[in-house]
Amino acid sequence: SQKIEQNSEALNIQEGKTATLTCNYTNYSPAYLQWYRQDPGRGPVFLLLIRENEKEKRKERLKVTFDTTLKQSLFHITASQPADSATYLCALLNYGQNFVFGPGTRLSVLP
Amino acid sequence: DSGVTQTPKHLITATGQRVTLRCSPRSGDLSVYWYQQSLDQGLQFLIQYYNGEERAKGNILERFSAQQFPDLHSELNLSSLELGDSALYFCASSVGLAESYNEQFFGPGTRLTVL
Numbered sequence: 001s002q003k004i005e006q007n008s009e010a011l012n013i014q015e016g017k018t019a020t021l022t023c024n025y026t027n028y029s030p031a032y033l034q035w036y037r038q039d040p041g042r043g044p045v046f047l048l049l050i051r052e053n054e055k056e057k058r059k060e061r062l063k064v065t066f067d068t069t070l071k072q073s074l075f076h077i078t079a080s081q082p083a084d085s086a087t088y089l090c091a092l093l094n095y096g097q098n099f100v101f102g103p104g105t106r107l108s109v110l111p
Numbered sequence: 112d113s114g115v116t117q118t119p120k121h122l123i124t125a126t127g128q129r130v131t132l133r134c135s136p137r138s139g140d141l142s143v144y145w146y147q148q149s150l151d152q153g154l155q156f157l158i159q160y161y162n163g164e165e166r167a168k169g170n171i172l173e174r175f176s177a178q179q180f181p182d183l184h185s186e187l188n189l190s191s192l193e194l195g196d197s198a199l200y201f202c203a204s205s206v207g208l209a210e211s212y213n214e215q216f217f218g219p220g221t222r223l224t225v226l
Binding site for chain 2: 031032034036041042043044045046049051089091093098099100101102103104
């Protein structure tokens with residue numbers, strides 16, 4: 001069956017450290033993968049998009065990697081700050097189908 | 112502010128009733144997506160429209176329907192409501208088709224409570 005999973009429901013890290021979030025998928029053939037940030041009671045906000053033929057993308061303190069062999073994407077936030085605390089969602093667009101979102105990882109950056 | 116507007120913000124209704132949720136996409140965006148988010152199900156894709164035509168369908172129940180009008184705003188109609196339909200409903204928009212590597216801009220959501 002098709003599945004998209006994110007490594008953990010919640011992740012706590014110390015301010016200044018690098019947060020690494022994982023997104024794994026099974027039985028999908030994604031054209032691309034996106035990462036979104038969602039704060040409580042608000043709509044998701046787009047962060048990064050990575051295509052199937054790209055290995056890595058960066059934007060300021062954010063980095064995303066995409067390994068189609070492992071069927072995995074990693075999302076990194078370097079020099080994390082308490083303001084980075086939120087739920088992070090990965091989403092993929094399956095060829096010929098539609099968007100599928102992961103369950104999300106709730107990140108807490110502790111001062 | 113994403114530029115996507117949704118009305119109403121909150122809706123409380125009874126089982127068996129019918130409601131309509133409204134979405135106005137960002138200026139210039141042709142695609143509209145509807146999602147349902149509940150605590151136990153996460154963010155579930157319901158349906159997508161592009162320039163007035165249905166483009167993709169997800170886990171949308173037969174009791175639910177949607178349309179996109181010539182001015183590109185969209186409505187999601189939910190009928191014969193059940194307790195389990197209580198959720199946050201998000202609308203998102205993008206410039207083009209999903210296959211064109213477009214990011215989605217999400218609205219603030221409509222919180223539906225069915226009593």
